[in-house]
Amino acid sequence: MRNEIDFEKLFCPRSVAVIGASAKNKTKFGTLYIKANLDCGYNGKIYPVNLEGGEIYGLKVYKSIAEIPHEVDLACIATPARYVKAALEECLSKGIPWAQIVSAGFSEMGDEGKKLEEELKVFPERGVSIIGPNCFGVHCPRCGLTIIPGGGFSRKEGDVAFVGQSGGLAVDLGYASIGLGFGWRRMVSYGNGCDIGAVELIEHFGKDDAAKVIVAYIEGVRDGRAFLEAVRSASVKKPVIVWKGGLTESGARAVMSHTGSMGGQAEIWECALRQANVVQVHGQEQILDTVMAFHFFGDFRGRGVAVVGGGGALGVSASDSADKVGLKLPLFSDTTRRAMEEILPPPGTSFNNPADVGNPMIPAHILEKIMSLSAEEGSVDAVILIQILHHMTYIMKKQLDLPEQVALKAIAQHQQVAKVCGKIARKYGKPVIQVLPPIAHEEEKIELEALLREARAVSHAEGVAVYPTLERALTALARVSLYNRRKLNDRWFV
C-alpha cells in the first residue's frame, strides 16, 4: 500500500539531486536544469550526479546518488531512457521520495519505449513518486525551483496552478504570464504521466487553498471516471480551466506521438467536461485570457455589459460579439443617454450602448463621467473601455504641434485613464476592463508598443484587466459569468 503523497517535498524540496548533469557538456538537460535553477534563485541545495565527477557551476558533482552525504527530497533524472530505471533504484536506496524524469524515449516512442515505461511503474509503491517521464517537471515561485527553460520565470507567487502534459506549454505560460497581472502558485509539466498525473494533481490543487484557479492541459487520461470526478470536485470550489488537445483525427495522432496518449472523441469530452462545470478553452491564448479574467473579476456573474469608446465599427463588433457569447449590451435608459449627450453632444457621438464618444482624444475626466453613468445603470454589470492609443498619440502630437522626439509616454493620458477605470470599478463594485488594441506592427513604432505595455501595467495595478480585442474581453467575461452562474445554481445546464 502506497503512503500518502507529500506534495510539499515535490514543490519545495530542501534539496535536489540532478542525475545526468555533466561538467563537460553545458547543453545536457541535467546541466541546463542546474543553470535554470541557479538563475531562478532556487533556495535549496543542488547535488549534481555523474560518474565523471568534477564541478558544475561551482557545485561538486557526486559520482553516485548514494555518495550524496545529505538528505534529498527530489531527484531530477535526465539520463538516457535506458538508465532511468537504475537511477530510480538508487533513489529508492537513498530514500528520495520524489523523482521527476525529464528523459524522453518512453511510451511516446512506440512499443520499446512503452516497455521501458512499464518498468518504472513499480517504483511509486516502493516509495518513489514519479513526475514524468518525458516532461519538464515542476516550478514553484516560492522556493525558486524551476524547469529547464524557466530560469527567467517570475518569483512572485500567485494563485494559479498549472497542470499539463506539455513542457513547452508550461514554458510559454510561465513567461507569458509575467506581463499579464497574475502569478503561479505552482506549475507541473508531467509529460507521459506514468505515476502522478492529472487526477492526482487536480485533486491536490483542488484542496490547496492557496490555489484559486486550476489550469490543465490534457492530451489523454488513464482513468476517465477518476479524472471527471477530480475536476468535478475541484470545480465546486474553484474554476478548473481545461484545454483538451487531440480531439480531432490529426490531433489524436499528434497526442499519441507527443505523450503516448489517446485523444478521445470531441463530443463526449466536451459534454462530460461541461457537466463537471469545467471552463473549456482551446489553445494558449484562451488559457491566458481566461486566467486573467478569473484573476481580475473572478466573481462576475452578470450578463449586461456597457462598452465605452470610440469608433462605430468597434461598437458594432462589440455588440455582435456580446450576443455570440451570451452577454448583452443593454440599452441605456433615456435619462442616462440624455446625461451623456449633455457631456458629449452629437453629432459624431452616440449613446445607446455602445457609448461611442466619437473621438479618440476624450480627456480622462470626461471618460470618467461617461463610464460612471454607464456603471450606474442597473442593467450594466461590467464596463469595457476601448482606447486606441495609436490614434490618440498621433493626433495629440499633431494637434499640439509637438516635436517628433517628445516621448509618447509623456503626453498620453494612460495613467489617468487607468486610475479612472480603477476608481469606477471600486465605486460601483462592477468589473471594468480596458481594451487596448495593438494597431501598429512595424519596427518603427515600437515606442507605441512600449506605451501600451506601460498602460497595461498601470491598469493591472489598478485591478483593471487589459485585453487586446473586444472579442477576447467579452469571451473572457462570458466564461467567468457562466462558471459562476452554474456553480451558484448547483446545476450545470443554465
Add this chain to the structure above:
Amino acid sequence: MRNEIDFEKLFCPRSVAVIGASAKNKTKFGTLYIKANLDCGYNGKIYPVNLEGGEIYGLKVYKSIAEIPHEVDLACIATPARYVKAALEECLSKGIPWAQIVSAGFSEMGDEGKKLEEELKVFPERGVSIIGPNCFGVHCPRCGLTIIPGGGFSRKEGDVAFVGQSGGLAVDLGYASIGLGFGWRRMVSYGNGCDIGAVELIEHFGKDDAAKVIVAYIEGVRDGRAFLEAVRSASVKKPVIVWKGGLTESGARAVMSHTGSMGGQAEIWECALRQANVVQVHGQEQILDTVMAFHFFGDFRGRGVAVVGGGGALGVSASDSADKVGLKLPLFSDTTRRAMEEILPPPGTSFNNPADVGNPMIPAHILEKIMSLSAEEGSVDAVILIQILHHMTYIMKKQLDLPEQVALKAIAQHQQVAKVCGKIARKYGKPVIQVLPPIAHEEEKIELEALLREARAVSHAEGVAVYPTLERALTALARVSLYNRRKLNDRWFV
C-alpha cells in the same frame, strides 16, 4: 440621366477644396483634414474655404467656393450638417464633380437627420457625386490624399482596396497594414453612403486591374440584389473579403445608430455571401490575417500542411486547428520520417507531421533540411514553421554565457531562418509561413518585441507571411484555399 462616374478624379484629384476648415481652430475637422493631407504629402492643391478668411498652415483661405480661381476636382465638406446642402449647391455652381461629406448628423441621428440626408440625394444626378455623409472619405497612396487621422499612412501603393462604412476601421486598417507586408490600392470610408456606396465601389474595384483584393466592411445595403450581384461579379476575378456587421440583435441596434443601416439576418446574409464566393470574416484581426494570406499566397488551393517546429502542445494545437478549418496534416511517408530522424534522432523529436524538432535552438541549416523534406512530400501543399524567439534567445544567452547587454538581434538567427523559408517557398512553389508567437508581454522585454518585428519584416521581404499563432495561420490558409477551389470549380459548394 447621370453621367458616367469618373472615379479617378475622386482618388487622384488635382485639387481639393476644404469647406469648414478654420484658421482659428486647429481641432475643426476641416483643419485636421488639411493637416493630415499635408503630413501625408498630398501632391495636389488644397484650397481651404471659410467665411472667416485668413491662412491655414500657409494656405490662403477662400471666403467661398466660388472665389477659388482654379478648377477643383474634390470638395471635402466638414461643416455642421445643416450647412452641407448649401455647400453642395456651391460645388455644383463651381462644377466640382465630387464631394466627400465628413460631417455627421444625418440618417444615423434619427428622423431629423434622415430628412437632411434626403435633401442631399438630388445632387448626384445634378452633377456632384457624393461620398458620405458621416464618413472619413478617401485615401490614395499614389497621390497622398488621405483621411483625417491618416496623416501617417504609408505612401507605398499596394493592391488591396478597402470599402467600408466605418472611418475608424479605415484608420485602424491603414495603420495596421504598415507592418504586415501589403499595401493599399485605395481606401474609401463612405459612412451612411447616401450616393456612392458598397455597390458602386465594389463594381469599380472589381474592374480595376490594379486592385487584386477587395475588402468590404458592410453595416447595411440599400439594394441587396445589386450588392450581391456586385460581389459575385467581382469575386469571379479577385477575392472579395467581407465583414458584415450588425447580424445580431445588439449588433443591429449598433449599426442603426452608427450609420443608420439595417443589420439583417445572419443566416440569410451568410448563405447569400457564400453563394457569391465571398470570403467572410468577422472583425479587424481576421480582415488583416486574410488580406495577408491573399497577398503572400493568394493562389493556394491545397489542403495538406506540414508543421515544423518545437513543442508537442503546439503540434497538437496545429493538428486540431487544421482539422477544424478543413485542412489536413498528412502523415509523412516512412522515407521522409526516417530521413528526418537521421538528421535529428529521437528521443525528444517526432516526425509524423507535425515535425517536432524537439528544441528551440535548431540551427537554420538543419531547419532547412527538415523543411525541404516536408515540402518534397507530395501530400504537402504548404509548410508552416513555428519559432518561439523568446526561448531561443533566452537559452542562447544562457548557454553562450553572453552578457545581458548583448543585443538579441545580434545573436538570433531570424535573418537566416527567413532566408531559408523564402528559399524553400521558391524552390518547391509551395507557400511557407512563419508563426512567431509573441510570448513576452511585460515592459522589460520590449527588446524581444523589436526582434520579432524585425524577424517579421525580413520574412515578409522573402515573401513569407508571418502570423502570431498557428490557429490564425491555418485559418488564413484555409480561407484562401476555399476561395480558390470554389472559384476554380465554378460552383460554390465544394
